Amino acid sequence: MSAYRVLRGLNYIPAGQVVEKRVEAGEIATDLLAVSIPWLLEDGLIEPVSDEGAQEAQDQAPAAVAAPDATTEPEAGS
Amino acid sequence: MSFGSGKGTRLLIEDVDLSAFFSGTDVAREMKAEETTTYQPGVAAPARSYVVGLLNGHVTLRGYYDSSADAVDPSIRNALGAAAGQVFTWAPLGSGIGAAADLISSRYTKYTVHDPVDGAIAVDGEIQADGPVDDGVVVHDLTAETTTGTQGTSVDGGAATTNGGVAHLHCINTVAGTSPTCTVRLQDSADNSTFADIAAGAFTAMNNVRDATRRQRLVLAAGSTIRRYVREARVIGGSAGPTFTYAVALARR
Numbered sequence: 586m587s588a589y590r591v592l593r594g595l596n597y598i599p600a601g602q603v604v605e606k607r608v609e610a611g612e613i614a615t616d617l618l619a620v621s622i623p624w625l626l627e628d629g630l631i632e633p634v635s636d637e638g639a640q641e642a643q644d645q646a647p648a649a650v651a652a653p654d655a656t657t658e659p660e661a662g663s
Numbered sequence: 664m665s666f667g668s669g670k671g672t673r674l675l676i677e678d679v680d681l682s683a684f685f686s687g688t689d690v691a692r693e694m695k696a697e698e699t700t701t702y703q704p705g706v707a708a709p710a711r712s713y714v715v716g717l718l719n720g721h722v723t724l725r726g727y728y729d730s731s732a733d734a735v736d737p738s739i740r741n742a743l744g745a746a747a748g749q750v751f752t753w754a755p756l757g758s759g760i761g762a763a764a765d766l767i768s769s770r771y772t773k774y775t776v777h778d779p780v781d782g783a784i785a786v787d788g789e790i791q792a793d794g795p796v797d798d799g800v801v802v803h804d805l806t807a808e809t810t811t812g813t814q815g816t817s818v819d820g821g822a823a824t825t826n827g828g829v830a831h832l833h834c835i836n837t838v839a840g841t842s843p844t845c846t847v848r849l850q851d852s853a854d855n856s857t858f859a860d861i862a863a864g865a866f867t868a869m870n871n872v873r874d875a876t877r878r879q880r881l882v883l884a885a886g887s888t889i890r891r892y893v894r895e896a897r898v899i900g901g902s903a904g905p906t907f908t909y910a911v912a913l914a915r916r
Contacts, residue, residue, distance in 0.1 A: 621857035
């Protein structure tokens with residue numbers, strides 16, 4: 586799954602969920618809507634980050650990484 | 664074609680809803696035609712010619728006198744001659760989300776009270792627009808918001824625009840709760856699915872103090888993009904049922 590650094594605050598409903606999610610500027614998002622990624626990139630609202638960069642961001646500031654919404658259904662078997 | 668009645672007109676001036684005090688509003692847009700007529704030797708039908716000059720806006724209000732707090736008389740009387748302009752939003756078809764609204768930075772230039780012996784005491788006011796009259800839409804109706812819900816319904820502008828805009832926030836004096844706070848921001852979207860904060864599109868946070876944060880006018884820089892879909896989003900904090908009653912309108916330029 587691709588990871589992007591959000592450069593301006595975004596709101597969206599991740600695929601398969603019903604509750605809107607907020608991601609602040611500077612956070613890493615891994616569940617952006619595929620349909621939105623092209624214009625978000627073109628308008629400079631997000632930038633891609635490497636898998637290593639995304640992992641590093643998660644390790645250094647887990648609270649700042651966009652986590653699944655609290656209402657997310659647990660994955661099967663979890 | 665869709666005609667409308669003026670009965671549901673919403674008239675918001677500063678942090679007061681003055682709709683219930685007025686019965687008539689005239690909003691005039693003017694363009695100064697600058698004459699450039701020259702000699703026209705040999706022309707069969709000589710005529711004057713003009714170029715487009717400056718735009719101007721003017722508002723006339725007619726209503727009924729009420730001297731209660733936050734009623735028409737103290738609202739206009741206190742604003743007349745004030746150094747700062749008034750945040751003025753007029754929505755002739757009501758203030759539902761998507762309804763048309765004119766946004767004006769206004770200056771009262773005249774306030775008259777008519778006191779006939781055999782009729783209701785009436786008032787009229789005249790307003791000079793300080794800048795253009797901006798054509799906008801309502802993005803948040805004058806309704807109460809609590810910690811439940813974080814965004815309004817989007818409004819489809821048909822296409823993105825690239826010349827900035829102006830936005831008004833009117834929060835009337837019915838804030839409730841303990842240490843309530845409310846931050847309202849504007850968001851836009853190209854696809855009506857993901858919404859991004861509009862650059863410089865956040866209003867200054869409001870709290871339980873009635874001050875200038877309850878009546879705000881944001882000017883979005885010329886040249887800045889506003890994408891096709893726009894909406895209002897909010898973060899309300901505090902305890903004991905924090906509640907803010909406010910309206911927001913946005914005009915593209």
